[in-house]
Each structure stands twice: as structure tokens, then as C-alpha cells.
Amino acid sequence: MSVDKIFPATKAVIVPGNGGGSVEYCNWYGWTRKALNKIPNFQCYLRDMPDPMTARESIWLPFMESELQCDERTVIIGHSSGAAAAMRYAETHKVYAIILVSAYTSDLGDDNERESGYFNRSWQWEKIKSNCKHIIQFGSTDDPFLPWSEQQEVVDKLGAVLHKYQDRGHFQNTQFHELVSAVQDLLQESQ
Template structure:
């Protein structure tokens, strides 16, 4: 029944190479802050953490992280691309993409993941979420800002742009916490 909305559950999907997840970037900090605020949050060490293959990560997101219609997926870097491919096939409450791109940037180490070998189904992605937000850095050292703009224009994300120059590789990310909390509390 539509009137009985389940509480949102946040799932954190890291960038490739981030293992163990609890010691990388802002992931554990965000997890703990959300839990302290009463928002359920899941994160686990991802299988195949360095190549982040789609055929391994997407089933893991569904079966091990429990992604479903009440999930908010927070994906960082390769985790953002995993979230985008996931919502081509599955409904979730929403996605918060951090440092997302839409091409392999000409890097074989990114191409091997499998996310970039076919067109993105932007319409299906939009149909499968209630919201899509995006944090992008105009001075990201790894992902040109044009990549973020392309995702924004096609997925119709709420774009939260900055000039950080750090690929969001920090220990704490208060702007992300506040944004995720606001989305988790929306009906």
C-alpha cells in the first residue's frame, strides 16, 4: 500500500580500490553519523574491490547490501557508476552520486569494470528512482567536470557543485550527511 511508506535505508557503495571500506574516505564516518541520527545504513567490503566489475558488484548490491525500493544508494566514483547501472534494472528510493562519470575516460583500468561498454538508459534510470542527486567537483583531479555535467543533464539530477579539488576523498563530508539525511526523511 502506497500510504505505508517504509523507512529509507542508506547503502554506501565505495569507489574502486577502497578496501577495507571502513578505513577509506568518509564511508565509515557517514555510516556512523546516519546510524546516530536514526537512519539505517549498510556498507560492506565489496568483492572485486580493485576492478569493481559490474557483473560482480550489482548482484552484491542486491543480494548482500539488500538494495530495494526503500534504499537510497550513495555511490562514490566507481560506486556511482554501479548505482547508475543498478537503477537501469531496479527501483530504489533514490541515488546520491558522488564524483560520477559516464565514460571510462580512456583508461583500461576503468573500462575493465564493464560499466561503460554500452549506452546508458537515462530514461529507465529516471523512471526507477524518486530522486537523483549528484555531488560534483569542478576541480576533480580524476574526473573532468564535463563528465558530471553529462550525467546531470541526462539523469536530471539535483546537482551540488563545488571547487574542492579532492575527488571527495576526505574523512568527513558534512554536506553529504545533511543531504542524505534530508532525503531519508522525505516521504
């Protein structure tokens, strides 16, 4: 019996990007939570994060562990800063999958990003891969905040299944059908 059969995914946790207000009404987060909660025997969680402006790793990762209870049955859906948090979390925790939306690898020369703590050391790509059964990435070449080279680096280093677009910017739309489909596909694989 495979590990996937022993530990199927039972929940998703949406980890938002930094800088937003109430995440329920920000971007596609609330819409996606509602769509995923329609899946039988599956639950999607979305919570306002502590320290929402800087998104410090030292605050977000313990919150993901203790409050959101991300574990080997969890699909972590991380957007922007949330994607950085998902990758750092997966360096030291087993999770069912990470779905990275607008992922990047450096502080982009930004003081707030530098202060978050995610980019002050090398990424542990092999540990991330060994702690995740599945890695999916959504990226867009016209992202106004992230160079494509950094998004491509994440794909290359993690061997992520890439959903590449030219017209989605930073994925700040209000619905995200392709993401819901990606989660549904993962769940079908785990049955």
C-alpha cells in the same frame, strides 16, 4: 496516498569507489555510516566489496542485490566507481534514491575502468529516472580524475539535484557533512 508514504526510505547503502582497502577506514565512508546510523529508524550499511580493484559490474550489481539488498526503500550512495554501479543498478531495479558522488559516464581511456563493464554500452537515462524517486549528485570542478563535462552530463541526463563545488577534488575527505544533510532532507520528505 503517495508512493513515498507507502515506501519510505529505511536504509542507506554506501557503495565505495574501486581501489580501496578496508572501506570502513577509507575516505568518508565509515564516518558517514556512523553519522547516518544515529538517525532513528534508519540503518546505513557499508561493506567491503568483492573485486575491489576492478569493481566489475558483473560482480558488484549481484552483490548489491543479494548481499546489500538494495530495494525501493534504499538510498544508494555511490562514490566514483560506486556511482557508476548505482546508476547501472537503477537501470533495472527500483530504489528510493541514488546519491552520486564523483559520477562519470565513460571509461576515461583507462584499461581498468574499461574492464569494469559499466561503460561498454549506452546509459539508459530514462530507466534510471523512472526507477528512482530522488537523484542527487555531488561533483567538484577540480576533480583530478574526472572531467567536469562528464559530471555535468550525468546532471543533465538525470535531472539530478546538483551540489557543485570547486574545491573538493574527488571527495576523498574523511568527513562529509553535506552528504549526511542531503540524506536527512530526503528522509524528512518521505515522512
